[in-house]
Amino acid sequence: MQPQYDTPEALRSFLKLCLDPSHGIKRTPEKLAEVLPEPLVRKAAEFAPHLGTLRLAAQALAEQAKKAQQAYADAFTGWIHGEEPEPVRSMPLLQAVTVAYDAAVSHAVRCGTCWPGMRLAKMCPDGQRAAIASLDTVPAMAAEFTHDEDDEIRTVAGQVLVRRCRHCGERLEAADTAVVDSL
Structure with a gap:
């Protein structure tokens, strides 16, 4: 990790710059969270443990949503073909x-x-x-x-x-x- 991100304030300043680097370019916080390199994600979670917890929860829910969508698609396909649902x-x-x-x-x-x-x-x-x-x-x-x-x-x-x-x-x-x- 770069030494310039050793404090919460330094990391926040960098992340603010990432959100709005000027020249008419802006990122949403959602997009930044999606593309942020893993070392910076870990550093943010080190400074704010609740961020790490929320990230894991979001990942788990996304995986559950993916499985639920697949289960729905499978059930829908079964229904189309006249199969009895489990x-x-x-x-x-x-x-x-x-x-x-x-x-x-x-x-x-x-x-x-x-x-x-x-x-x-x-x-x-x-x-x-x-x-x-x-x-x-x-x-x-x-x-x-x-x-x-x-x-x-x-x-x-x-x-x-x-x-x-x-x-x-x-x-x-x-x-x-x-x-x-x-x-």
Whole structure:
């Protein structure tokens, strides 16, 4: 990284110049965020960690939108050809969290390793399984997680869930856990 961007003020000044370099050229903040080199993105996230978090959230939502669009296109194609749709299985997030939390607390009070309120990813493997298995009790949400050789965590549907740093987006080394920190 260039030494002239060692302070938030210096980086802000440069980014303002990037937005409006004069000569009638202007960029939108959206376009700048899209084309900004990775070292500057990381530097901005270093000065303002919430930017890194928002960037990761935006990337995750964009990926979800892409998958949702493909699912819609597949269903639309199936409908055109007269195929019966597969039922969509989902549960409101708050309900899923509540069900998993209740099962985790129930496990924790009986476990010598876990305690109530412990993050799911830090719980023992039995506690993690109990919390995730509790989602199977609600027919609308049956999820199962498996590991592959790369230690990526996948749902039955094949969706890959990996642990990433909230600040830089780098993949974290997998611990002895079967679920993601954010679950």
